[in-house]
Amino acid sequence: MTIIEQRPDKTTNTQTAYVNARLMDPASGLDRPGGLITMGENIHAVGPDITKNGLPENTEIIDCKGLVLCPGLVDFRVQLGSLSGTCRAAASGGITSLVTLPDMDPVIDDPAIVEFIARRARKLGLAKVYVYGAASKAMQGELIAEYGLLAEAGALAFSDGLHAIKDSRMMRQILSYAATFGYLIACHPEDAALARNGVATEGELTTRLGLTGIPEQAEVIQIERDIRILELTGGRLHIANVSTAAGIYAIKAGKAKGLALTCDTAPPYFALNEGAINGYRTFAKLSPPLRLEQDRLAVINAIKDGTIDLITSDHTPRDEESKRLPFQEAAAGGVGLNTLLAVSLDLYHNGQLPLMDVIKLLTVTPAELLKLDAGKLVPGHAADFILFDPDRGWKVSENTLYSKSKNSPFDGRPVQGQVMLTIVDGRPVFKNQKEFA
Amino acid sequence: MRTMETVSSDFSHRHLLGIEGLAPPEITALLDRSDVFAEQNRRRDKTGTSLQGRTIVNLFYEASTRTRTSFELAGKRLGADIINMSVATSSVNKGETLIDTAMTLNAMHPDVLVVRHPSSGAVRLLAEKVNCAVINGGDGQHEHPTQALLDALTIRRRRGRLEGLRIAICGDILHSRVARSNIHLLGTMGCEIRLIAPQTLMPMNVETMGVKTYTRMEDGLEGCDIVMMLRLQRERMKSSFLPSIKEYFRFFGLDYKKLEYAAKDALIMHPGPMNRGVEIDTEVADDVGRSVIREQVEMGVAVRMACLEILSDNLGRSRGAP
Numbered sequence: 095m096t097i098i099e100q101r102p103d104k105t106t107n108t109q110t111a112y113v114n115a116r117l118m119d120p121a122s123g124l125d126r127p128g129g130l131i132t133m134g135e136n137i138h139a140v141g142p143d144i145t146k147n148g149l150p151e152n153t154e155i156i157d158c159k160g161l162v163l164c165p166g167l168v169d170f171r172v173q174l175g176s177l178s179g180t181c182r183a184a185a186s187g188g189i190t191s192l193v194t195l196p197d198m199d200p201v202i203d204d205p206a207i208v209e210f211i212a213r214r215a216r217k218l219g220l221a222k223v224y225v226y227g228a229a230s231k232a233m234q235g236e237l238i239a240e241y242g243l244l245a246e247a248g249a250l251a252f253s254d255g256l257h258a259i260k261d262s263r264m265m266r267q268i269l270s271y272a273a274t275f276g277y278l279i280a281c282h283p284e285d286a287a288l289a290r291n292g293v294a295t296e297g298e299l300t301t302r303l304g305l306t307g308i309p310e311q312a313e314v315i316q317i318e319r320d321i322r323i324l325e326l327t328g329g330r331l332h333i334a335n336v337s338t339a340a341g342i343y344a345i346k347a348g349k350a351k352g353l354a355l356t357c358d359t360a361p362p363y364f365a366l367n368e369g370a371i372n373g374y375r376t377f378a379k380l381s382p383p384l385r386l387e388q389d390r391l392a393v394i395n396a397i398k399d400g401t402i403d404l405i406t407s408d409h410t411p412r413d414e415e416s417k418r419l420p421f422q423e424a425a426a427g428g429v430g431l432n433t434l435l436a437v438s439l440d441l442y443h444n445g446q447l448p449l450m451d452v453i454k455l456l457t458v459t460p461a462e463l464l465k466l467d468a469g470k471l472v473p474g475h476a477a478d479f480i481l482f483d484p485d486r487g488w489k490v491s492e493n494t495l496y497s498k499s500k501n502s503p504f505d506g507r508p509v510q511g512q513v514m515l516t517i518v519d520g521r522p523v524f525k526n527q528k529e530f531a
Numbered sequence: 532m533r534t535m536e537t538v539s540s541d542f543s544h545r546h547l548l549g550i551e552g553l554a555p556p557e558i559t560a561l562l563d564r565s566d567v568f569a570e571q572n573r574r575r576d577k578t579g580t581s582l583q584g585r586t587i588v589n590l591f592y593e594a595s596t597r598t599r600t601s602f603e604l605a606g607k608r609l610g611a612d613i614i615n616m617s618v619a620t621s622s623v624n625k626g627e628t629l630i631d632t633a634m635t636l637n638a639m640h641p642d643v644l645v646v647r648h649p650s651s652g653a654v655r656l657l658a659e660k661v662n663c664a665v666i667n668g669g670d671g672q673h674e675h676p677t678q679a680l681l682d683a684l685t686i687r688r689r690r691g692r693l694e695g696l697r698i699a700i701c702g703d704i705l706h707s708r709v710a711r712s713n714i715h716l717l718g719t720m721g722c723e724i725r726l727i728a729p730q731t732l733m734p735m736n737v738e739t740m741g742v743k744t745y746t747r748m749e750d751g752l753e754g755c756d757i758v759m760m761l762r763l764q765r766e767r768m769k770s771s772f773l774p775s776i777k778e779y780f781r782f783f784g785l786d787y788k789k790l791e792y793a794a795k796d797a798l799i800m801h802p803g804p805m806n807r808g809v810e811i812d813t814e815v816a817d818d819v820g821r822s823v824i825r826e827q828v829e830m831g832v833a834v835r836m837a838c839l840e841i842l843s844d845n846l847g848r849s850r851g852a853p
Contacts, residue, residue, distance in 0.1 A: 231774070237768070237774065238731075238771045238772075238774040241778075242781060242782045243775075243781060268771075270731045271771075274729040274731070328730075
């Protein structure tokens with residue numbers, strides 16, 4: 095398997111045909127055998143009529159062997175870590191567009207930083223990297239950031255990452271000012287005071303392990319407050335990493351009121367429960383922490399009934415040293431780019447969602463929410479797509495992750511579903527060597 | 532020309548505490564009389580004697596240069612005795628309450644009190660405790676009636692009418708008493724009023740005052756005859772109403788690019804003092820063809836003369852004096 099970093103010297107208009115594929119495009123509902131032709135950086139044609147016969151001369155033909163060909167995944171929330179490591183992991187995971195949180199050094203609260211990251215990512219060419227602007231200056235929760243100027247520089251939405259906005263009035267000003275321009279505000283749902291020093295969900299397990307707990311109520315309290323403020327201000331609120339039954343219930347009620355309210359979750363919250371931290375396994379220390387089994391089931395139900403709008407990787411790289419510490423002191427967060435598709439496909443393999451719906455949660459829904467031209471197969475638009483085998487099994491290990499950091503909560507887990515080829519702007523950026531040498 | 536007698540019969544209030552509640556003929560009466568003084572003020576001999584023997588007190592609890600000076604000049608041109616009391620030199624600093632100050636002043640038999648106070652409603656409270664006429668020189672975020680009158684006079688003299696004009700009021704509506712008085716006055720006189728501000732500076736449910744609201748200058752300025760800019764206080768950055776002056780100017784500051792969306796002959800107004808490069812581009816502010824900002828100051832004196840004269844006259848009637 096290889097990552098292909100070198101970009102072509104100049105854009106060419108060569109045609110490539112990907113034939114004998116199972117085309118899946120949630121935006122149009124297309125699910126049929128067929129093919130796709132790229133011309134240069136764009137999709138030239140897509141549909142059931144495209145076969146290896148009748149193609150123009152000089153067209154390179156790639157036989158997809160019946161694998162699923164779908165839009166490249168759009169990852170709604172990623173922590174960047176090292177740019178090249180993150181982009182490599184994204185390419186290997188079939189992610190062609192990703193949005194990074196502003197939790198960087200320096201914080202993304204200045205238009206110049208937005209431009210700097212975009213320029214570096216473009217040069218690398220492995221994935222399309224977009225950014226969240228900080229919701230508050232230096233993510234201190236005290237002063238509003240320059241949303242208008244940041245958006246002009248390219249920021250897609252605004253968030254203080256893992257820092258919940260503590261002050262209710264500040265939250266009001268943030269939502270209200272963002273509503274001026276129609277921008278999306280994404281929030282971490284955790285009451286900071288209740289969560290202080292906590293490392294796991296409070297309950298039997300924290301009592302037995304002797305860890306400081308975070309009560310589950312910390313999530314729903316923050317969500318309820320933010321929804322009430324959204325009612326006051328109008329605007330668009332997105333709640334990140336929803337993980338509790340009570341939080342989901344509150345969001346469902348908020349959506350029923352007709353508010354512009356959306357939310358997401360990440361694979362750990364529907365594929366793992368708090369039991370994963372047993373033995374003080376720091377790779378399973380996340381923020382928010384892993385929850386009880388009934389919460390995990392509630393998350394699956396909320397994905398099924400549409401309360402949860404989309405799935406993100408919530409990729410949070412941590413260096414080895416910050417995880418090789420006593421559980422209480424270890425850093426929270428797990429890498430997820432590489433495993434996003436495979437673990438999400440659990441929902442399909444367990445009979446909880448049709449394959450098309452799983453892909454939709456990972457492509458067109460996040461793209462539309464961010465008003466991003468991505469996540470669908472449309473002629474004339476960028477040729478960002480993937481080929482994957484939904485059934486092929488593999489085991490998550492540090493050798494399969496591609497990111498520089500190896501802190502996956504799914505480390506050692508057998509999963510089903512493998513990306514074979516990732517195409518960005520018509521160019522392969524990841525190939526599963528065995529299949530597409 | 533409108534004489535004093537006809538004006539008094541149309542405007543019979545004891546105080547001028549706000550524009551809200553005034554009827555169109557009352558506003559028209561004040562503007563008509565102001566017009567007379569505007570002409571008089573351009574003559575070499577500007578003084579009259581209609582307020583001879585009257586005492587006017589300027590009671591300012593907030594810093595002010597133009598409004599206080601404007602009232603002072605207005606009183607002097609009508610022959611009144613006028614004194615200024617500002618917070619710095621008054622017993623307010625020694626802990627006296629607003630009402631005690633009012634009672635003390637009242638005992639000295641002034642005829643008109645001009646009051647500015649940082650708290651909304653404070654001028655009304657004071658007016659309830661004194662025998663003289665009270666003019667609101669600006670109370671908190673509530674009203675600034677003489678500013679709205681001078682704005683209306685400026686517009687009417689330029690355009691010959693108020694009715695049917697499309698007027699944009701832009702900027703910090705939330706904290707602005709000027710905006711509120713103008714909404715009342717221009718709305719009453721049949722203008723179409725559009726408010727343009729970031730949502731953080733737009734008061735809740737302001738649409739119930741008969742205005743349309745916009746968050747984009749480009750949308751709100753569409754076809755406007757008058758563009759009124761409001762002063763933005765720099766403290767607004769510290770309390771998270773706005774991120775920065777740079778961003779505010781980019782999206783809400785009036786420059787020629789945004790002005791293109793307004794009517795070709797749109798007039799630019801500002802109650803002052805201006806923050807050049809914050810809410811208004813310096814070239815736009817100084818554009819002699821478009822900006823009537825200095826004319827507003829000129830009309831201020833005329834409007835205040837009219838108000839002082841009419842209220843003094845009404846006071847005379849209610850006291851039974853000539």
